[in-house]
Amino acid sequence: MATIKLAAAGLALAALAGCGGGDADVALEDTAPDVIFVRAEAELAQNDPEGAAQLFSEVERLYPYSDFARRALIMQAFAYHEARDYESARAAAQRFLDFYPADGDAAYAQYLLALSYYDQIDLVGRDQGLTFQALQGLREVIERYPDSEYARSAMLKFDLAFDHLAAKEMEIGRYYLKRGHHAAAINRFRAVVEEFETTSHTPEALMRLVEAYLSLGLNAEAQTAGAILGHNFRGSPFYQDAYGQLTGRGLPLEARGSNWLAEIYRQTIAGNWL
Numbered sequence: 001m002a003t004i005k006l007a008a009a010g011l012a013l014a015a016l017a018g019c020g021g022g023d024a025d026v027a028l029e030d031t032a033p034d035v036i037f038v039r040a041e042a043e044l045a046q047n048d049p050e051g052a053a054q055l056f057s058e059v060e061r062l063y064p065y066s067d068f069a070r071r072a073l074i075m076q077a078f079a080y081h082e083a084r085d086y087e088s089a090r091a092a093a094q095r096f097l098d099f100y101p102a103d104g105d106a107a108y109a110q111y112l113l114a115l116s117y118y119d120q121i122d123l124v125g126r127d128q129g130l131t132f133q134a135l136q137g138l139r140e141v142i143e144r145y146p147d148s149e150y151a152r153s154a155m156l157k158f159d160l161a162f163d164h165l166a167a168k169e170m171e172i173g174r175y176y177l178k179r180g181h182h183a184a185a186i187n188r189f190r191a192v193v194e195e196f197e198t199t200s201h202t203p204e205a206l207m208r209l210v211e212a213y214l215s216l217g218l219n220a221e222a223q224t225a226g227a228i229l230g231h232n233f234r235g236s237p238f239y240q241d242a243y244g245q246l247t248g249r250g251l252p253l254e255a256r257g258s259n260w261l262a263e264i265y266r267q268t269i270a271g272n273w274l
Contacts, residue, residue, distance in 0.1 A: 040079070093112045094109075111150040118161060209222070230242075
């Protein structure tokens, strides 16, 4: 993106030096926008994104209707994000989208807004509200700017964030299962199978369903979960585990009954949608 390509540190500093030694102390109100902009870029080049963000915000404040204000606003969002001030990054990015929705940098502003949530997703145990916000923002990039240079990255991050939500469901489900709360565990594993079926957690969710249903004596459900697992993930170690649990009780891995798993088997594996 042209607007976020920083000037080389040497050039930026040389430009500042050319302004005279005392210019650093001159009030910004008396400073031209291009000079403030160069100073802000120099701050970024010297790894001071907080200082850069403040200077970019001054360009926006002092010259609100100039082209420099538009450029400074997107750079302000970028600088705040670099400083990990995600709330301020979101605010700047959203202002850019509100003021310049048709601008060439609108896609990047939307991407930064999504990143301000995504980059806070670091531990499975954290508040999942951030993950939902990240997914919503990334979806906006994908759907509104499909031909932008950020769409592919947004799609990859969307998949990772989606996988993160499934991981949270699995964590809670395993917690319940370990403590013998089988019905509560089943609800969590079912959510993974039905809502997060494209994630990497589906094979384990099916195996855990086998385990939970067997504990409750619901053999038909357990066998059907095993049948789906065997059909779709035969190479998975979770299949071997489920196979051992079922055959150890003399139960074949086959779809049985009229439960929700049998419905999934009928539609997605047997191909009977009617």
